[in-house]
Amino acid sequence: MNYTSIALILLLTTACSGGSSYEESSPDPITENVEVPKQAAPAKAATPKKAAVVASDPVDALDIGAMPAGAWTDQAVANVELDGGLVVEYFTVGEGPIVKKYKRVLVNYQGWVKGTSEFFDSSFTRGAPIQFPVGAGGVIAGWDDGFQGMPVGSRARLHIPGDMGYGANGNPLAGIPGNAELIFDVSLVSIINN
DSSP states (O other): OOOOHHHHHHHHHHHEEEEESOSSSSOOOOTTTOOOOOOOOOOOOOOSSSSOOOSSSOOOOOOOSSOOTOOOOOOOEEEEGGGGOOOEEEEEESSSOOOTTTTTTEEEEEEETTTTTSSEEEEHTTTTOEETTTSSSSSSSHHHHHHHHHHHTTTEEEEGGGGTTTTOOBBGTTTOOOOOOOEEEEEEEEEEEO
């Protein structure tokens, strides 16, 4: 059952009962022996890892030097700086659910080494997005941290410092030198295990 279905059921339940509480005002022969939980007080919200992203007027573009043909050139609407020098530059702030740690996401991306003019990898070219659990260590740290807090439907550019990418060793098979700053244009398609 999805969130829309749950919201619709709650809305219809509230509308039909004439109130906004989960408690019944009078016994119902069908549900009189069913205990209906009282609506709990809202839990105190945890401190977010990063501030909520709100689209604003266009922001200044970040300097990335040369770009491969096909890299996104639209105007960014927000830049979010995270710990370790990681920057998420939003082109579109999605309106879907927010990614939390350990959620499996489906992502399209294209990546290049800052200052070069060729992609070292692109799911767009392959025609197949990838999926991974965010924050579980299965991808580079810049991805684990950069996707946490991102709303589904977002299009963003991750500016990943070398130590949050492939580190001192780089990734010779992909042509990535040690401590290289990486740039990824990413499109967050969905959360798979919401």
